[in-house]
Each structure stands twice: as C-alpha cells, then as structure tokens.
Amino acid sequence: MTEASNQKKKVSTVPCMVIAGTHSGVGKTTISLGLMAAFQKRGLTVQSFKVGPDFIDPGHHTRLLGAPSRTLDGWMLSKKYNRATFCRSMQGKDLGIVEGVMGLFDGYDGRSEAGSTAQMAKWLNAPVILVVDASSMARSIAALVHGFKTYERDLRLGAVIANKVGSDSHARFLSEAMESVPDVSFLGGLPRFEEVMIPERHLGLVTSDEEPYSADLFNKLAVLVEEHLDVSKLLEMRATAVSDEILPGPTARQARIRLGVARDEAFCFYYQDNLDLLTHFGAELCFFSPVRDSNLPANVSGLYLGGGYPELYAGKLAENESLRREILAAAHRGMPIFAECGGFMYLSRSIEVEGTNYPMVELYPFSTRMLPHRKALGYREVVLKEDSLLGPKGLKARGHEFHYSELIGDPGKVPDLFRLSSRKGIEVGTDGFMLNNTLAGYIHLHFGSNPAMAAHFVDSCREYQEKS
Numbered sequence: 001m002t003e004a005s006n007q008k009k010k011v012s013t014v015p016c017m018v019i020a021g022t023h024s025g026v027g028k029t030t031i032s033l034g035l036m037a038a039f040q041k042r043g044l045t046v047q048s049f050k051v052g053p054d055f056i057d058p059g060h061h062t063r064l065l066g067a068p069s070r071t072l073d074g075w076m077l078s079k080k081y082n083r084a085t086f087c088r089s090m091q092g093k094d095l096g097i098v099e100g101v102m103g104l105f106d107g108y109d110g111r112s113e114a115g116s117t118a119q120m121a122k123w124l125n126a127p128v129i130l131v132v133d134a135s136s137m138a139r140s141i142a143a144l145v146h147g148f149k150t151y152e153r154d155l156r157l158g159a160v161i162a163n164k165v166g167s168d169s170h171a172r173f174l175s176e177a178m179e180s181v182p183d184v185s186f187l188g189g190l191p192r193f194e195e196v197m198i199p200e201r202h203l204g205l206v207t208s209d210e211e212p213y214s215a216d217l218f219n220k221l222a223v224l225v226e227e228h229l230d231v232s233k234l235l236e237m238r239a240t241a242v243s244d245e246i247l248p249g250p251t252a253r254q255a256r257i258r259l260g261v262a263r264d265e266a267f268c269f270y271y272q273d274n275l276d277l278l279t280h281f282g283a284e285l286c287f288f289s290p291v292r293d294s295n296l297p298a299n300v301s302g303l304y305l306g307g308g309y310p311e312l313y314a315g316k317l318a319e320n321e322s323l324r325r326e327i328l329a330a331a332h333r334g335m336p337i338f339a340e341c342g343g344f345m346y347l348s349r350s351i352e353v354e355g356t357n358y359p360m361v362e363l364y365p366f367s368t369r370m371l372p373h374r375k376a377l378g379y380r381e382v383v384l385k386e387d388s389l390l391g392p393k394g395l396k397a398r399g400h401e402f403h404y405s406e407l408i409g410d411p412g413k414v415p416d417l418f419r420l421s422s423r424k425g426i427e428v429g430t431d432g433f434m435l436n437n438t439l440a441g442y443i444h445l446h447f448g449s450n451p452a453m454a455a456h457f458v459d460s461c462r463e464y465q466e467k468s
Contacts, residue, residue: 014087016096017234018121020104021131022144027163029057030221031131031190032099036064037222038231044094049086051120052101053379053400053444055269055307061099064218068272072098074115075108075379075423076398076446079123085273085448086124098126104148108423118155127156129234134174134189135164142177149184157184158237161229165189171228185237188229193220256282257461260300264289266317267342269307274447277454278304282462290346294322301468302336302461303327305343307444311370311405314351314358324361331363331438336389336460339440341403344368344433347440352408364435366409377402379423380443382432388417388439389460390453398449401431401442418443437464 019035021028032048039046048061048069053076058069070089072082090096100117107115113122121128130148134141141162149157160178165171171189178186225231259278263270267290275285286297291313296303310317317324331337331347339347345368350357352369384395411433418432418441431441437460447454 014090014093014096016086016090016098016124016126018098018100018117018124018126018128019131020100020117020121020128021102022133022148023103023106026103026131026133027190028099028131029060031161031163031225032057032097033060033064033218034190034221034225035229035231035234036061036097037218038225039095039097039235040065041219041222041226042231045092047089047093047096049089049096049098050101051098051117053402053446054101055271055444057099058272059268071271071273071446072120073446074119074123076400076449081448082120082123096126098124104128104130105151113152118152121155125156127158127237129159129161129187130157131161131163133164134162134170135166135192138170138173139177141174142180145178145181145184149181159185159187159234161187162189164192165228166191185230185233187234190224190228193224255462256284257301257458257465258286258297258299259283259458259461260297260303261285261287262290262303262305262343262346263287264291265308266291266310266313267306267308267346269340269342269444271444271446271448274445274454277447277451278458281451281455281458283458290320290323291316292320294320296323296326296330300335301465302457303330303338304457305337305339305346305440307341307343310342310346310360311351311353314353314360317346317351317360318358324359327361328363331361331436334437334464336457336464337438337440338389338457339438340444341401341442344440344442345405347438348407349409351405363438364411364433364440365413366407366411368405369408370405373404375403375406376442378428380428380431381421381423381425382443382445383419383421384432385417385419385430386415386434388432388434389437389457390439391456395452395456396450397445397447397453399443399445401444403442416441 019028019032036046046065049072050058051072061069105116105118113119145160162174174189175186286300288297345351347361347363349362349367350359380399380401382397384393386393414433414435416430417434420428420431422428431443433440
C-alpha cells in the first residue's frame with residue numbers, strides 16, 4: 001500500500017472504462033451500477049472505483065459487487081499511488097469500471113484539468129464513456145459530444161450513453177445525430193425509470209447501508225442496461241489501461257492487535273485503503289455496531305469510529321447506553337481512539353437534531369448541533385501540532401471535510417492537534433481534539449496520503465495492549 005518500497009512487480013494491462021458525465025446529476029451512478037450489474041450477470045469479475053473523496057457511491061458499488069470499491073483522488077493521493085492502487089486492485093479481475101466525479105472536465109479551477117475525471121482517465125490511460133442527459137435534446141447531442149471529443153484530443157473518449165430518453169423515436173434521432181461524430185460510438189439510450197433512481201440527501205445520495213438495495217433492484221438495472229444499451233459492443237471496445245509497477249503493501253508486524261471498528265448504518269464512511277493499511281500494519285479489524293451491539297468486541301486495544309449519519313440514528317445511539325458507557329470507560333483508561341466526523345459527533349456530549357438533544361458518549365465537554373445548511377466542505381491538509389497516536393509533531397496527511405453540524409460549547413478547553421490548510425494552501429483553522437488518548441475531529445483522513453499515520457495508530461494500540 002505504500003509508495004516507499006524496493007520490491008516491485010509488473011502486471012499485464014487490464015480492460016477498463018471510465019464512466020463520465022457532461023455534468024453532475026446526469027446519471028453516472030445509476031448507469032455505472034447498471035453496467036456493473038450487467039457485466040456481473042455475464043459472468044465477469046468487476047472491480048469498481050470512484051473518483052473523488054465521496055463515500056456513498058463506493059458503498060453502492062460494494063453492495064452490488066460484493067467486493068470493496070476503491071477511491072481514486074487527484075489531490076489527496078499522488079498519481080503514482082492512484083496508478084498503483086488501480087493496478088493492485090485489478091489483479092484477478094476481468095474488468096475495471098471507474099465512476100467519475102462531476103462533469104468530465106470539472107476540477108479544482110477553470111484553467112486546468114487538475115482534480116477532474118479527465119485527469120484520472122489520462123493517468124490510467126483508460127477509455128471514457130460519456131453519459132449525456134438527452135431529456136431535452138435530439139440532434140444537438142452531436143454538437144455537444146463533438147465539443148467534448150475535441151476539447152482535449154489526448155483523452156480517449158470512445159463512446160456515448162444517452163440518459164433520460166423519452167421514446168424509441170427519440171433514441172433513433174440521437175443515434176442518427178451521433179453518426180456525424182467520428183470515432184465515438186453511440187451505445188444507446190436509457191429511458192427514465194423512477195423505480196431505479198437513487199434518492200439524495202444532504203451529504204449526497206442515500207447510502208447503501210441506510211437504504212439497502214435489494215438484488216431485485218440491481219437485477220432491474222442490469223435488465224434495463226441490456227435492453228437499451230449495446231453491452232456487447234461496449235465489451236468489444238473496452239481498452240486496456242495502464243500496465244504499471246505494483247507497489248506491494250507493507251509487511252504486517254508480527255504482533256497483531258485487535259482494533260474495534262464501528263460499522264453499521266450510522267457509521268459507514270471509511271476509505272477501504274484506510275482499513276487495508278491498518279490491517280497490513282498489524283490490526284485485526286473487529287467490526288461492531290454502535291446502534292445494536294451492547295458491548296465492544298472482546299480484547300480490543302483501540303477503536304476507529306468513522307463517519308456517516310449518526311444524526312439519523314441519534315435516538316437508537318442514545319438508547320444504547322451500555323455501549324456508550326463502555327466506550328467512555330475505554331477512553332478514560334487511555335485506549336487509543338481515532339474518530340472522524342460522525343464518530344467525533346458520537347463522542348461529544350450530545351447531538352441536537354431539530355431541537356431535540358440526544359445524549360452520546362459524553363467524552364468531550366461540548367455538543368454538536370445539526371444545521372439546515374452546509375457548515376464546511378473541502379479538501380484539507382493536516383499537520384500534527386504535537387506528538388499523538390497518529391504520529392510525531394509535524395507529520396502531514398491529506399483528507400476531506402464535509403458536514404452539516406457545528407460544535408456547541410467551548411472546544412478551547414480541549415487541545416486541538418490538527419493545523420488545517422485548504423487545497424490552495426490557505427490556513428483554515430484547527431481540528432483534531434485530543435483528550436486522554438482519543439483524537440477526534442471533522443476531517444476524514446486518507447491514510448494513503450501518508451501511510452505512516454496508519455502505522456503509528458496501530459503502534460499506539462500495540463503499546464496500549466502491552467501495558468494493559
């Protein structure tokens with residue numbers, strides 16, 4: 001998993017496609033899921049990826065395919081790390097599907113491709129399938145696609161899928177128009193079916209953990225794709241992506257520790273690489289549910305509380321008093337605990353939702369309150385201000401912040417260990433509140449940006465285990 005390794009090995013090229021859109025909301029997720037389901041029904045082993053820091057789309061990929069989806073990101077992670085993650089994940093797979101972010105060329109600014117789906121497609125040398133919302137156009141699709149095709153000629157834009165098509169005749173008009181665009185195949189048009197649309201809420205689409213999608217729904221998506229798209233042609237035109245050097249994961253320490261990881265419908269936002277890095281560095285992950293489990297897993301030497309939607313399950317979390325007390329006692333004993341966003345809220349005194357306060361773990365002397373508007377959004381670079389369970393003073397890592405809640409009370413009574421800066425390098429405050437041996441804040445760190453943090457966290461748990 002790390003980039004610092006002397007051992008490398010080659011892999012052969014692999015079939016891959018990037019599903020991009022002309023803009024956000026065009027239907028990339030629905031079509032990506034439909035293609036995954038269709039290819040899986042044909043007996044192919046599919047590996048999914050998502051461009052950007054989002055947790056929700058990868059959750060849907062994972063539920064459908066039964067295997068972890070992977071995050072690719074042009075700012076949190078280096079080009080080398082992204083390529084290595086892609087190649088490593090594709091070992092033994094028949095096809096890779098990369099779901100893009102926003103519009104194909106949309107990134108961090110209006111002048112460059114940085115942070116865009118186009119940039120990632122180039123890094124992977126992967127072909128692009130462009131999704132177009134055709135609900136209010138016919139022949140104009142040709143002009144639109146021609147513009148996308150010629151805007152960056154070194155991008156491998158190979159095919160188009162029309163979404164929200166009104167009728168068979170509408171699909172025919174679109175197909176006829178696309179005949180004028182050279183070297184771009186028209187794969188067909190999907191009609192709009194509300195029953196397979198994924199609803200949204202304040203952090204994006206409804207999560208797969210919160211609203212479990214049945215095998216029947218995924219089957220409907222597969223049938224829809226097979227009926228309206230030329231899937232065989234898509235398989236024929238799939239092109240190979242990068243043949244790169246794989247950087248193997250770090251060797252696990254001999255002495256393993258048990259790490260409790262909160263994972264249920266309330267806490268479901270984890271980068272799979274984070275979990276894998278913790279495992280490689282010697283952690284045995286022991287999953288538990290703060291919503292349903294009365295006790296922590298036995299013999300754990302640390303806790304990892306990820307993000308999610310604790311506010312939606314605040315009542316159930318409050319009712320589970322036995323687990324809240326056990327986590328509080330563990331924190332007071334000095335057990336290493338790392339919590340992000342929703343996990344941070346869970347460790348506070350209470351969560352206020354629409355005027356009602358729900359008691360939480362009550363470790364921190366402040367509460368959190370849900371707001372009707374977004375409080376913070378953006379990439380963050382974190383610098384440790386002091387030594388901590390994540391490493392020594394000065395250690396850096398990158399992550400993302402996105403939340404609709406705020407702190408109530410005086411956080412100044414608790415030391416903050418994260419010095420934050422934005423993607424542009426502008427200081428944007430502090431985070432990472434340290435109490436006993438618990439470090440928690442709103443930032444979702446990606447350990448792939450600095451695997452040393454994962455190693456330090458596991459080492460902190462190992463030290464606690466040896467002293468206990």
